[in-house]
Amino acid sequence: MGETWATFGVDLHLDRSGPGLRRGLTDALREAVRSGRLTPGTRLPSSRSLAADLGVARNTVAEAYADLVAEGWLAARQGSGTRVADRTPAAPDRRPAPHRREPGRPTYDLVPGTPELASFPRTRWLRAARRALAAAPDRALGYGDPRGRIELRTALAGYLSRARGVHADPDRIIVCAGFLGGLGMLAELLRRGGACSVAVESYGLPHHRRLLGRAGCDTPPLPFDERGTLPPDGPAAARAVLLAPSHQFPMGLPLLPERRTALIDWARRTGGLILEDDYDGEFRYDRQPVGALQGLDPDRVVYLGTASKSLAPGLRLGWLVLPPSLVEEAMEHMSGRIPGVLDQLTLAEFLASGDYDRHVRAARLRYRRRRDALVAALAERAPDVRVTGIAAGLHAVLQLPPGTEQQVVRAAAWNGLAVHGLSTFRHPEAAVAPLDALVVGYGTPPDHAWAGALDALCRALP
Amino acid sequence: MGETWATFGVDLHLDRSGPGLRRGLTDALREAVRSGRLTPGTRLPSSRSLAADLGVARNTVAEAYADLVAEGWLAARQGSGTRVADRTPAAPDRRPAPHRREPGRPTYDLVPGTPELASFPRTRWLRAARRALAAAPDRALGYGDPRGRIELRTALAGYLSRARGVHADPDRIIVCAGFLGGLGMLAELLRRGGACSVAVESYGLPHHRRLLGRAGCDTPPLPFDERGTLPPDGPAAARAVLLAPSHQFPMGLPLLPERRTALIDWARRTGGLILEDDYDGEFRYDRQPVGALQGLDPDRVVYLGTASKSLAPGLRLGWLVLPPSLVEEAMEHMSGRIPGVLDQLTLAEFLASGDYDRHVRAARLRYRRRRDALVAALAERAPDVRVTGIAAGLHAVLQLPPGTEQQVVRAAAWNGLAVHGLSTFRHPEAAVAPLDALVVGYGTPPDHAWAGALDALCRALP
Numbered sequence: 001m002g003e004t005w006a007t008f009g010v011d012l013h014l015d016r017s018g019p020g021l022r023r024g025l026t027d028a029l030r031e032a033v034r035s036g037r038l039t040p041g042t043r044l045p046s047s048r049s050l051a052a053d054l055g056v057a058r059n060t061v062a063e064a065y066a067d068l069v070a071e072g073w074l075a076a077r078q079g080s081g082t083r084v085a086d087r088t089p090a091a092p093d094r095r096p097a098p099h100r101r102e103p104g105r106p107t108y109d110l111v112p113g114t115p116e117l118a119s120f121p122r123t124r125w126l127r128a129a130r131r132a133l134a135a136a137p138d139r140a141l142g143y144g145d146p147r148g149r150i151e152l153r154t155a156l157a158g159y160l161s162r163a164r165g166v167h168a169d170p171d172r173i174i175v176c177a178g179f180l181g182g183l184g185m186l187a188e189l190l191r192r193g194g195a196c197s198v199a200v201e202s203y204g205l206p207h208h209r210r211l212l213g214r215a216g217c218d219t220p221p222l223p224f225d226e227r228g229t230l231p232p233d234g235p236a237a238a239r240a241v242l243l244a245p246s247h248q249f250p251m252g253l254p255l256l257p258e259r260r261t262a263l264i265d266w267a268r269r270t271g272g273l274i275l276e277d278d279y280d281g282e283f284r285y286d287r288q289p290v291g292a293l294q295g296l297d298p299d300r301v302v303y304l305g306t307a308s309k310s311l312a313p314g315l316r317l318g319w320l321v322l323p324p325s326l327v328e329e330a331m332e333h334m335s336g337r338i339p340g341v342l343d344q345l346t347l348a349e350f351l352a353s354g355d356y357d358r359h360v361r362a363a364r365l366r367y368r369r370r371r372d373a374l375v376a377a378l379a380e381r382a383p384d385v386r387v388t389g390i391a392a393g394l395h396a397v398l399q400l401p402p403g404t405e406q407q408v409v410r411a412a413a414w415n416g417l418a419v420h421g422l423s424t425f426r427h428p429e430a431a432v433a434p435l436d437a438l439v440v441g442y443g444t445p446p447d448h449a450w451a452g453a454l455d456a457l458c459r460a461l462p
Numbered sequence: 463m464g465e466t467w468a469t470f471g472v473d474l475h476l477d478r479s480g481p482g483l484r485r486g487l488t489d490a491l492r493e494a495v496r497s498g499r500l501t502p503g504t505r506l507p508s509s510r511s512l513a514a515d516l517g518v519a520r521n522t523v524a525e526a527y528a529d530l531v532a533e534g535w536l537a538a539r540q541g542s543g544t545r546v547a548d549r550t551p552a553a554p555d556r557r558p559a560p561h562r563r564e565p566g567r568p569t570y571d572l573v574p575g576t577p578e579l580a581s582f583p584r585t586r587w588l589r590a591a592r593r594a595l596a597a598a599p600d601r602a603l604g605y606g607d608p609r610g611r612i613e614l615r616t617a618l619a620g621y622l623s624r625a626r627g628v629h630a631d632p633d634r635i636i637v638c639a640g641f642l643g644g645l646g647m648l649a650e651l652l653r654r655g656g657a658c659s660v661a662v663e664s665y666g667l668p669h670h671r672r673l674l675g676r677a678g679c680d681t682p683p684l685p686f687d688e689r690g691t692l693p694p695d696g697p698a699a700a701r702a703v704l705l706a707p708s709h710q711f712p713m714g715l716p717l718l719p720e721r722r723t724a725l726i727d728w729a730r731r732t733g734g735l736i737l738e739d740d741y742d743g744e745f746r747y748d749r750q751p752v753g754a755l756q757g758l759d760p761d762r763v764v765y766l767g768t769a770s771k772s773l774a775p776g777l778r779l780g781w782l783v784l785p786p787s788l789v790e791e792a793m794e795h796m797s798g799r800i801p802g803v804l805d806q807l808t809l810a811e812f813l814a815s816g817d818y819d820r821h822v823r824a825a826r827l828r829y830r831r832r833r834d835a836l837v838a839a840l841a842e843r844a845p846d847v848r849v850t851g852i853a854a855g856l857h858a859v860l861q862l863p864p865g866t867e868q869q870v871v872r873a874a875a876w877n878g879l880a881v882h883g884l885s886t887f888r889h890p891e892a893a894v895a896p897l898d899a900l901v902v903g904y905g906t907p908p909d910h911a912w913a914g915a916l917d918a919l920c921r922a923l924p
Contacts, residue, residue, distance in 0.1 A: 081790045117600040138579040141774035171542045180798035312603035314803030336642035340805045341776030
């Protein structure tokens with residue numbers, strides 16, 4: 001739930017411009033429980049987390065929780081946090097009768113970030129695990145190299161060089177417990193020796209910022225204009241920048257060549273480090289993949305990849321390709337962030353046998369069909385909505401008329417859709433004007449549910 | 463290698479009282495390469511790591527490395543550190559002819575910390591993986607609860623309560639990437655809000671201290687007398703203590719009841735937290751297992767367990783049982799330290815099916831036979847050596863005459879044994895007088911090699 005809590009706030013469909021934040025939040029939460037969107041036993045985010053996500057004071061959230069505990073909708077137990085109460089009050093709703101339709105429990109999940117889990121290749125994965133374990137020497141089961149198993153690092157070096165244009169050799173690859181294992185290690189390494197600033201994009205994932213913050217790094221937003229993200233500016237330069245150059249999340253566009261050059265120039269001029277988040281580089285539909293930024297300057301760029309989108313997030317498998325000068329120090333910071341050796345060996349076998357390529361090709365075809373259906377449906381049924389960021393990845397951005405985002409997110413909930421507005425991903429200190437848009441993840445619903453999800457989405461759009 | 467680097471220093475058999483540290487280190491390293499103990503391509507620890515392990519200045523190590531690179535024994539490449547050169551110089555050794563026998567390449571590994579890897583139940587583990595994956599819902603492959611899969615937390619709650627006397631319920635259990643994943647999370651959590659001190663035992667694992675240090679925690683040594691470890695003392699009290707009450711590592715003794723009480727009293731009086739490292743609680747031979755300290759006060763003790771000794775370190779599976787008041791905050795710090803869901807589900811199935819208990823029982827029997835053979839051989843062939851810490855675990859402490867430890871470690875190397883002296887594990891600021899002893903890990907050699915290892919050990923003893 002760590003990652004999904006990040007986006008819990010928006011699921012409440014809370015209108016922050018309403019009369020009194022606490023009252024609005026209390027009403028939204030009560031409604032979510034009453035309607036069944038929040039089921040009995042569900043653990044709510046901490047008041048601190050939710051307050052941060054919503055950009056409100058912690059007390060506002062704490063008081064809303066307390067009100068609902070008092071009313072019996074929620075239950076709080078020392079230490080295990082606040083949950084939806086097992087039996088919710090039968091007392092009549094004391095609010096005035098609503099003038100709008102009630103959102104039901106979401107039928108379709110269009111929250112971006114998770115691939116179609118039903119297509120995880122269970123049988124082939126288990127077969128690869130059997131072959132890998134049969135071939136592994138006993139010592140592979142010991143503590144081993146903190147960079148991970150050589151079999152996987154070798155397979156990754158070949159794959160990343162071939163498929164993503166990464167300058168990789170096995171000595172400079174470190175296998176980590178998902179993207180976040182790699183980012184956490186880097187944050188600890190960068191913070192060593194004192195305060196540290198890692199600039200992030202004006203739109204991005206809130207839980208990346210939070211992880212960096214917990215590790216003691218500031219996360220100022222990077223400047224941003226109609227041509228994309230710019231390098232850090234000004235005297236208080238960041239020590240590193242984190243960005244997704246191949247497919248910006250959530251905007252969905254690749255970093256333009258001129259901006260790539262500007263970023264590399266910044267890194268060379270200031271000695272800064274670029275952290276390249278290549279979370280879904282495998283999924284590009286209309287032309288050749290955009291090569292990794294790392295290829296431009298392997299001494300200035302740390303490349304971070306993951307199996308979370310190409311296979312499944314639950315594997316918690318990620319990898320780093322590091323500048324030579326950082327490898328040794330990075331190894332010392334890997335303790336407690338190393339994934340299990342059986343998954344490592346299995347992924348190595350999966351890559352070496354061609355199973356990985358086959359799986360990615362099939363998934364790419366499926367996702368491309370979904371995307372095409374999305375574009376066609378929108379052209380017909382919501383011609384005023386502009387779709388962007390669709391050349392790659394597992395999500396699209398649907399640009400909305402100014403000021404309508406909250407309303408559309410709410411309408412989507414009424415139509416049984418869990419979907420996020422773009423504002424969910426906006427850096428609280430971003431210097432750009434907010435944009436109204438939906439971020440539609442089309443990877444998650446199983447294939448058979450996609451037509452229904454699309455229909456519900458079109459009904460919610462203006 | 464992260465963990466084994468910690469102990470690399472002692473493998474050099476470096477006599478630190480010799481004429482000139484740099485010269486002594488250079489000679490010891492050259493000899494290690496020439497004799498084949500360090501094989502071509504082996505990566506050496508960073509000069510900082512080795513300097514810290516040996517307690518010498520970093521420059522001393524850096525200069526020794528530089529000398530040996532110049533001589534052609536080692537090779538240094540920018541970024542990939544220092545390695546043993548592929549072809550070592552054929553030039554005659556310029557040192558005076560040695561007056562002592564040359565140690566050969568170690569034949570037997572008696573370094574503690576790793577169980578017998580050859581007995582990892584590969585077939586049964588794969589079968590459990592197949593059953594677990596067949597039963598898992600698709601959503602299990604997603605991001606999920608940061609505490610880990612409910613199947614595993616439920617199975618662990620039952621097992622820990624039954625086998626270790628831990629007060630556990632699934633809500634308070636967090637699955638982590640090995641013991642170090644849990645310790646790293648706790649260090650980050652404790653350091654939040656500023657400086658933090660985690661007291662550790664006067665003898666313990668250097669890489670635990672290093673991990674805490676990297677996370678920003680001081681690690682003062684706990685006082686220690688002939689009756690065992692004492693709670694922190696004095697005005698600058700620690701915020702937490704880390705210790706292994708069931709089977710102190712490396713001393714091998716359980717914490718006495720009076721000391722358990724004193725520790726709990728300290729925690730209650732000061733609001734301190736006890737971090738209980740129960741690394742090998744499964745392996746107790748002569749009587750009932752010593753119950754976990756956590757059972758005495760689940761609100762003051764964090765229990766840390768691991769599959770590294772009972773199954774294999776490569777699984778990187780560990781677990782925490784937390785006081786209720788810490789669960790919520792701990793969940794926020796788990797990002798990047800969560801093990802893969804397939805291993806989690808497999809261990810759950812392994813526990814639930816009874817395979818885990820069967821494996822531990824069989825391993826206990828094997829290790830107990832080894833221990834009995836060790837005790838019998840020592841009684842006959844080295845009657846002056848006192849063996850302690852043998853009621854449990856996978857290692858024994860062999861007490862040596864004062865001042866002889868380095869010499870015995872060297873003699874062991876001549877007999878083809880990799881083994882550590884007790885001084886390897888001594889806290890550099892420990893207030894107790896150093897003791898001379900060997901720490902003999904009897905888990906690692908495969909069964910067929912144990913008799914040979916024992917014979918070689920006896921030959922090395924005074």
